Amino acid sequence: MSTTPEIGAILENSKELDRLRKDQEDILSEINKLHKKLQATPEVVEKPGDTSLSRLKMLYTQAKDLSDNEANISNKLISQLDALHPPGAQGQQRRRLEGSEQKRKRVKADSDITRLNPSMRNQLEACASLKGEQVAARVTPRNADKDEWFVVKVIHFDKESKEFEVLDEEPGDDEESSGQRQYKLPMANIIPFPKSNDPSSAPDFLPGKHVLAVYPGTTALYKATVVHCPRRRKTDDYVLEFDDDEEDGSLPQRTVPFHKVVPLPEGHRQ
Template identity: 60%
Template sequence: MASSVTGGGGAGGSGPDVGGLMEKAKELDQLKKEQDEVAGEINKIHKKILASPEMVDKSVDTILLKLRALYTHAKELSESEISASNALIGMLDGLLQSGASTAQRKKIEVGEQKKKRIKSDTETPRFSAASMRNQLDQAANLKGEQVAARVKSDDEKDEWFVVKVIHFDKETKEYEVLDEEPGDDEETTQRKYKLPMSCIIPFPKKGDPSSAPDFGQGRQVLAVYPGTTALYRATVASHRKQSKNSYILEFDDDEEDGSLPQRAVPFYRVVALPEGHRQ
């Protein structure tokens, strides 16, 4: 693979601007509204079942299928909320690390305070607290799992690797992870890192293709380069087929003989490209 895979630097990138931050916040608000709508639909069905148990006997398949679809949608929205929240955290880190001026930070704080006052009329604190608990519980459940982790980041590029979650601290909101296969230049055979939630992306479940996002042709993703434990930016060249459960990808800077070769990568080693990714 070309320089980015073997360690060469990519083009420099600046941190996210305030406008991008606000857009991502709007996306998170919309996800929460959709979650409320789905929860309302689920509650309606539950109430109907309690009020008319005989209804279940008459159309049990229809009711169960509808409930399954609603719960599946709720799960997808929850996962999207985690992804959007992680992206917001990463964007805020980028603003802070890029040396945002005091005036810019003040503008963000004032905007956030105004947004909180507006949202207080439409959202209950219990929902926000429950959402945070849900995120923390899902993070804790990753213990022993392999995940994608941004272990290094500078002004020029981010470095993502496959690591194993050893522990998640709910107080500090930090993961302790183990890089089981570090590079040849590492002094030890294995290396541990402590990373914030914004640096971790869970992989889809290996035995459950339905847990994977359905990336379409032309979509940019972050994927494990075949034969390595490193993740790089790639473009989906061929839509995933249920029979094969692999994406055909073209990795950036992977040029051979003037063209990008197409490589098959299992669905459980492909995740959404993080906001502001540098390679």
């Protein structure tokens, strides 16, 4: 029996596999763009008529369908190649099939990470890109009974352990040593600041919104309440009232640069 029709079918399935992968890359690109938009302006989802979340759901659904189709075509190709492969010794055949099964499992695992969960992949890449940047970090200093938030510099991000290595360049006077200190922190303990050279990356918090901000003249972050919004220009400072900052029976209004203010984490206690 001629193998030409079988080879033709293999080539057709290979072309279809290439097409599916290209479509997946296009969908992933659209998801990435939408992620960046939502990260830069999360308040957009609260506007009447905004369809960002429904579009994101649709893109994820399309990504899953394309991945399922890719798996089906891959299985067909494996079956076609198995049919053309010359039979060997039973032991060799068994090892070959076991190897193929392991390979398929690895391919599926890779697919789960890079295609069906683009958000996590993007998050890891974003964390790695923070090397050398200053970020807000939640740390429990020595001899402290509660967490504190302060400005640190990212030294390294380990994608395997999902941990940051950070440097506290200006430890407080109450630290045992006056030298700089390093910490290893999980992703949940880190919040990137808006880019100082990209004012559009800073959200416009509504008046009364609680935020976490660097207290003027320090490297520590504290809970504060937004007083004025919207800012007239993206480069304007925020006007805030910090908790426990009472003077003469009232809270003074303090200005803080837009790139030193971040959303208040859920469950924040300080």
